[in-house]
Amino acid sequence: MVLTDIRQQFPILSRMVKGKPLVYFDNAATSQKPQQVIDALTHYYSFYNANIHRGIHTLAEEATMAYEATREAVRDFVGADATEEIIFTKGTTEAINLVAYTWGRQNITAGDEIIISGMEHHSNIVPWQILCEEKKAFLKVIPVTDEGELSIEAYKELLGSKTKLVAVVHVSNSLGTINHVNEIITAAHLVGAKVLIDGAQSAVHLDIDVQKMDCDFFAFSGHKVYGPTGVGVLYGKRELLEDMPVFQGGGEMIKDVTFEQTTYNDLPYKYEAGTPNIADTIALKTALDFITAVGKDKIRVHEANLLAYATAHLKTIPDLSIIGEAKDKAGLVSFVVKGIHPQDIGVLLDNMGIAVRTGHHCTQPLMKRFGIPGTVRASFAMYNQPEEIDVLITGLHKTIKMLT
Amino acid sequence: MEQRSIPEIEREIVEDFALFDSWEDKYEYIIDLGKKLAELADQYKIEENKIKGCQSTVWLKAFYNDGKVHFKADSDAVIVKGLISMLIKVLSGHTPEEILNARMDFIGEIGMMTHLAQTRSNGLLAMIKQMKNYALAYKIMQGTKNE
Ligand SMILES: Cc1ncc(COP(=O)(O)O)c(C=O)c1O
Numbered sequence: 001m002v003l004t005d006i007r008q009q010f011p012i013l014s015r016m017v018k019g020k021p022l023v024y025f026d027n028a029a030t031s032q033k034p035q036q037v038i039d040a041l042t043h044y045y046s047f048y049n050a051n052i053h054r055g056i057h058t059l060a061e062e063a064t065m066a067y068e069a070t071r072e073a074v075r076d077f078v079g080a081d082a083t084e085e086i087i088f089t090k091g092t093t094e095a096i097n098l099v100a101y102t103w104g105r106q107n108i109t110a111g112d113e114i115i116i117s118g119m120e121h122h123s124n125i126v127p128w129q130i131l132c133e134e135k136k137a138f139l140k141v142i143p144v145t146d147e148g149e150l151s152i153e154a155y156k157e158l159l160g161s162k163t164k165l166v167a168v169v170h171v172s173n174s175l176g177t178i179n180h181v182n183e184i185i186t187a188a189h190l191v192g193a194k195v196l197i198d199g200a201q202s203a204v205h206l207d208i209d210v211q212k213m214d215c216d217f218f219a220f221s222g223h224k225v226y227g228p229t230g231v232g233v234l235y236g237k238r239e240l241l242e243d244m245p246v247f248q249g250g251g252e253m254i255k256d257v258t259f260e261q262t263t264y265n266d267l268p269y270k271y272e273a274g275t276p277n278i279a280d281t282i283a284l285k286t287a288l289d290f291i292t293a294v295g296k297d298k299i300r301v302h303e304a305n306l307l308a309y310a311t312a313h314l315k316t317i318p319d320l321s322i323i324g325e326a327k328d329k330a331g332l333v334s335f336v337v338k339g340i341h342p343q344d345i346g347v348l349l350d351n352m353g354i355a356v357r358t359g360h361h362c363t364q365p366l367m368k369r370f371g372i373p374g375t376v377r378a379s380f381a382m383y384n385q386p387e388e389i390d391v392l393i394t395g396l397h398k399t400i401k402m403l404t
Numbered sequence: 405m406e407q408r409s410i411p412e413i414e415r416e417i418v419e420d421f422a423l424f425d426s427w428e429d430k431y432e433y434i435i436d437l438g439k440k441l442a443e444l445a446d447q448y449k450i451e452e453n454k455i456k457g458c459q460s461t462v463w464l465k466a467f468y469n470d471g472k473v474h475f476k477a478d479s480d481a482v483i484v485k486g487l488i489s490m491l492i493k494v495l496s497g498h499t500p501e502e503i504l505n506a507r508m509d510f511i512g513e514i515g516m517m518t519h520l521a522q523t524r525s526n527g528l529l530a531m532i533k534q535m536k537n538y539a540l541a542y543k544i545m546q547g548t549k550n551e
Contacts, residue, residue, distance in 0.1 A: 359459045
């Protein structure tokens with residue numbers, strides 16, 4: 001297995017938890033940060049902390065250049081045509097809300113339909129519910145199969161002339177399923193609907209090419225791609241972003257303000273009101289560069305190996321069932337153990353220094369679909385090692401023994 | 405047998421825990437308590453008695469007789485259930501006044517003050533608060549009766 005040396009670049013991985021070496025398997029919630037990213041943050045605050053865009057002094061210029069360099073790096077990372085199409089947000093959730101409040105308010109009217117899927121994160125459910133309620137529109141849901149895949153046939157039946165938007169997750173944070181978004185997008189476009197892809201879990205694992213995908217919007221978060229918290233990205237097709245109304249008012253988003261009328265700034269600033277999260281945005285570039293330097297291909301192979309290894313070993317544990325056995329899966333595995341509440345497993349594993357996620361993973365409707373209160377989820381990153389999976393498996397045996 | 409005071413029961417639990425020398429022993433004890441906790445009848449497992457949290461569900465019901473508050477509870481997670489069992493052991497069967505005055509320092513002292521204790525909606529602290537709310541309600545009821 002490769003990527004053993006990478007661990008040294010993540011200082012947190014050498015800490016102890018409850019007297020044991022940390023085994024961090026909660027990467028789908030947030031990934032750990034390499035030293036470079038941490039350094040980028042301190043470097044900004046130590047050497048060129050300044051507000052961006054308006055200042056004419058040296059620090060302001062340096063900060064502005066670094067900030068805009070991230071936009072260019074993101075453009076490249078997602079394969080967008082123009083930097084104007086890259087809007088910085090707080091994260092995936094804010095990016096989705098931005099679309100709901102701007103494009104949604106402008107384009108959704110009574111009787112329209114928005115399609116989401118049965119495996120959406122609450123962040124890609126609630127904004128659409130709010131919009132549908134306000135506009136008297138309808139939310140339709142693509143069913144999830146027992147394997148944890150989206151039923152494409154059912155999806156195609158939901159599509160119709162009333163469908164205005166399809167908003168689906170690229171990689172499920174609860175099941176690991178990689179959705180076939182190309183097919184979903186093509187079908188949506190045939191009925192004239194726009195498509196938003198929730199890339200919160202995919203940006204770190206998959207090669208993203210928004211132009212090839214032809215999605216209309218794509219959202220992801222910095223903190224899940226080895227970058228800082230508090231910064232995320234909305235990609236939108238230029239024509240759409242041009243036509244959409246503004247989101248929040250004030251700061252950089254204006255061109256001219258009089259008390260009678262305000263003209264708005266050009267893209268992407270039109271959507272970036274107020275002083276943005278400068279330091280974290282700058283450090284996001286370092287994170288993306290880091291991923292690129294390691295190589296997504298290499299990371300993917302590594303994580304696929306971890307997934308296969310974990311899956312094989314988990315399957316040997318009696319009464320354990322894996323939830324989500326899609327053919328195409330990213331590096332995460334969710335499971336339940338008969339007669340044991342996931343929280344009990346999580347609490348005991350924590351005492352062994354093992355960090356997993358337990359619960360509904362902010363996908364309550366999906367848990368309901370599978371008739372479970374939640375799962376135990378182990379999600380992998382480039383720095384995880386098979387030995388850590390051994391620790392998890394041993395820990396699980398012990399945990400189950402203590403609980404039964 | 406004379407009813408022991410809340411601080412006495414608290415002290416006893418702290419002393420019990422001092423005998424454990426590993427986290428496994430502590431948790432095995434709590435899991436055991438959870439398994440042994442008297443069942444809460446299904447009729448009380450209703451929305452109204454739910455302390456709904458992010459992860460596990462807790463049902464808590466209080467009964468009042470002879471000036472004392474009695475608690476019953478259940479949860480779908482056994483560790484939480486064990487922890488509640490300790491709370492019940494400490495607080496159940498005492499007057500509203502005593503319950504309201506209980507300091508519950510033992511939780512910190514037995515080293516269970518983890519995220520489980522603090523989780524916003526169904527952590528131990530939330531549960532204690534709910535138990536004290538019941539006590540307060542009964543105390544007010546008592547007051548109005550005496551008038
Ligand atoms: C699939 C998915 N969508 C959206 C989100 C929300 O991301 P954020 O909290 O960074 O806004 C997450 C995070 O867990 C996620 O996994």
